[in-house]
Amino acid sequence: MEHEVGHKAVPESPGVELASVLTARRGELSDSAFPTEADVIVVGAGPAGSSTAAFLAQRGLDVVLLEKSHFPREKVCGDGLTPRAVRMLTRLGINTSQQAGWQHNKGLRVYGSGAQGFELPWPQLADYPDYGLTCTRARLDDLLAGRAMALGAHLVTGATVSAPLLVGERIVGVRTADGHSVRAPIVVAADGNSARLAISMGRQRREDRPLGVAVRSYYTSPRHDDEWMESWLELWDGEPGRSHQLPGYGWVFPMGDGTCNVGLGMLNSSPAFGHTDYRGLMRRWLATTPGEWQFDEDHRTAPITGAALPMAFNRQPAYADGLLLVGDSGGAINPFNGEGISYAMECGELAADAIAEAHARGITTRASERALAGYPTALAARFGGYYRLGTIFVKLIGNPRIMHLCTTYGLPHRTLMVFVNKLLANLTDRHRGDAMDHVINGLSRVVPSV
Ligand SMILES: Cc1cc2nc3c(=O)[nH]c(=O)nc-3n(C[C@H](O)[C@H](O)[C@H](O)COP(=O)(O)OP(=O)(O)OC[C@H]3O[C@@H](n4cnc5c(N)ncnc54)[C@H](O)[C@@H]3O)c2cc1C
Incomplete structure (x- = not known):
């Protein structure tokens, strides 16, 4: 099995530009050079x-990041980044400037019930920027992995994790499909919606949490730079x-490269x-869009592919x-809007x-x-009440x-939609917010956390 590894400790740079950064930093990894232990x-x-690896490396820890595929690689996604995700980048x-090659957007244009599409700009807030982005996952994920490496993480690609190494019930490392073992006192499962590592440690899916399915493709379209x-x-x-x-x-979602990412998502309620x-x-939905937008079979450039959207912390404990x-x-x-990239990165931080903090206290002690x-507690404090509201929302709109x-x-x-836009995209100021922010933050605080 061919592995590639990258590890480069460089000082924090003020800005990393959007470019394929991995290839230049990789060398081929012989079996004897496969990492055997880490923090x-x-x-x-x-x-x-x-993101987890980048933030850990930034905090001075020795991190091994294992990825089964090789970069750049595709991932089925809408490629949309809200201001929440921009903040994490x-x-x-x-x-994330336009000069650095990013495709910016101003907000959402919403269509429904015979209405003309109307525009809802991203809100002007202290806590978040007022623009969103689109970026193919081939580029975005390559960039993020490169950032983790630049901060000092060891990335090994072509390394499929097949099983946890256990001492009693505690994980102490992982084994790869081609027979390598890596040991560490802490392991982070970031293997996506398949959740194989979590499942192998007995964490089953909670049926009381919403689940979505989404499909998407790309079409060449004059709308590509909307x-x-x-x-x-x-x-x-x-x-x-x-x-x-x-x-x-x-x-x-206009990609700025001649194509639009077009897709739909639906909820299990x-x-x-x-x-x-x-x-x-x-296809039925796209047949209702104007013909000159070219969302038809002749202009489709990729297969229509899809995947599940696991929502509202449907696998616990974290x-x-x-x-x-x-x-x-x-x-x-x-669960309100199916956005996952920002939340994945926020979990990572x-x-x-x-x-x-656990390492600083002496790993595997009671204090550590x-x-x-404190991690699940921090997730519940930031997202718990809001996701609970989202779960109720999903049940309600399940009724046609x-x-x-x-x-x-x-x-x-319009005023209601400005509120709905803030609520669905989870874009409010924690402090100093307007009346809408206070209502959304207040509701998220009073409902019990998920
Ligand atoms: C059709 C669709 C459209 C979407 N649109 C958007 C959108 O526009 N905006 C948005 O914010 N979110 C969107 N999402 C959700 C978003 O794609 C996910 O929430 C996000 O990718 C989660 O990131 P992750 O790192 O947790 O998982 P992933 O992105 O799935 O990454 C998991 C990684 O783990 C690797 N891996 C898996 N198993 C192993 C293993 N055994 N060993 C080693 N490596 C392994 C995979 O190769 C992959 O690189 C969409 C989802 C779908 C399905």
Whole structure:
């Protein structure tokens, strides 16, 4: 099995530009050079794993990041980054300016119920920037893995983790499919929605949490450099206007490279979930968009592919027995809008905080275990109440009549939609916010955490 490894400790740079950074730093790794121990092992180098590794390396820990594929690699995604995700890129020292090659957007253009699309700019806030981005996952994930390496993490690609190494019930390392063993007192599962490492440690999926499915493709389109991301709130399980409205939305995200990422997502609170032909649904929806946008078979440049969206921390506990779950492996996707990249990265930073504190206290002591138990507490404090609200929201819109009422009567009200935009994208100021921020933050505080 061929592995590639990268490790380069460089000082923190003020800004890393969007470019493929990995290839130049890689060397081929002989079997004898495969790392055998570390302070922390991170399994999976998507946004969750690479951010965790970057923040851990920044905190001075020796990190091995194991990734089964080779970069650059594709990942099925909408490629949309809200201001929440932009903030996380900035926290990693990544320069997200247009000059550095990023495709910026101003906000959401929302369509529904016969209404004209109307524009909702990203809010002006102290805590978040006022622009979003689009970026293919091939480029984004390559960049993030490169950032982890630049900060000092050891990345090994082509390394498929196949099983945990256990002492009693505690994980003390991992084994790869080609027979290598790496040992560390702390392991982070960042292997995405398959969650194989978490499952192998007995963490089952919580059925009381929402789950989504989303599909997407790319189309060459004159809309490719539009300054707005689009949401289409009306998806029908049959003839538009004469069948049931589905809980979910379609999106058009301009990529700035001649194509748009076009897709749709749907929630399991609908009776139609599980027996919907998603590709057929997508084609039916796209047939209702203007012909000159070119969202048709002749202009499709990639297959229509999809994956599950695990939401509202549907796999718990986020820490036990030496294993932390970050990103999709812990089901960290926002149930309100299906966004997962920012939450994966935020999990990574909170996990790195807890692990660094545990190391400082002397790993595997009781005091260090208390620090690690602080990770689920930090997740609950930041997202718990909000995700609980999201779970209620998902149940409500699972009723086609409520979904129809929302799009028919809610959409024309601009003030209401500004509020909904903030709520769904989780974009409020914690302190100094406006009245809408206070309502959203207040509601998130009073409902019990998930
Ligand atoms: C169709 C679709 C559209 C979406 N659109 C958006 C969007 O526009 N914006 C947004 O924010 N979110 C979106 N999401 C959600 C988003 O893609 C995920 O939430 C996000 O990728 C989670 O990041 P992660 O690092 O947890 O997992 P992943 O991105 O899945 O990364 C997991 C990594 O682990 C590696 N891995 C897996 N198993 C092993 C193993 N055994 N050993 C070693 N490595 C392993 C994988 O190769 C991969 O690199 C979308 C999801 C779908 C399905």
